Amino acid sequence: MTTLRATILAFIALTLTACGFTPMHAPAGLSDAAFNNVRIELAAGIPVQDKEAAFWVQQALKTRLGNGDSAKHILRVKPEANRAGIGISGVDVATRYDLGLNVSYELIDMKSGKLLDSGSVKAISTIAASTDPYALTAAEKATVRNLASDGADRVLVRLAGYYANAAQ
Template structure:
């Protein structure tokens, strides 16, 4: 009984895969596709702490730690901090870190970007009683916002490069 279910499941998966490939479907993150082109893009960010977190997250997400290709991704970021919650003692108990990143993908020697865009992210944190814990919580929220921004930028680059390849 189990082997027949397993065989049916395998048959469904194989037929779905054949059906998708017949309609022109290609996975965004597949092997040597467009996503591998991200590993040749150099990354330049600003000098603030959030920029460091953004650069590290982009390099990890794109696999571009040793990039030597003809493209450079340049980013400009802006952070905001907004109070979200007020406790019974009228002190702010929760903050949100907002991060806006404008980016451009430049070919070496070009002034105009090949691809440009902007992403906005937000991460929140509770304010603990300890000063050290509060600083650590804010840093963690900043890092999470940067990681989310890197994920969105990489996804937008993959889509833009994929669309450029199909035209």
């Protein structure tokens, strides 16, 4: 009976690999040729307070797209982070903060310098304001990193839309 099960499982495994089956949550789609042709750049003039967010957005995009060694297009991003106190307590101190990241992007053809696509995406998260300043700083840094990842994903969705329409 065990040999029969092993044979059936082996047959199923071989059949699924031969049919082109890929797991639902497998990282797919971003290895397409269009995305391999993109080099990531940070826009000039990013203010000091936005440099950390810019670094994380750039890293998230490079993780998803690669280094763009044979790039035909430049993706120029300009992240802008902001923080707003919400939920003011009785002693006029914020109990929560809204952290936002606005990522403006431009897709540029390397040869002609022509602007192919541009836009802006926004990611927002709320954190609790700790009374410990170190805990608040750690929470802000972790949230900025998560927002950068979310912002990068939102830019890639927009680029996927651009490439899908450009191919038609």
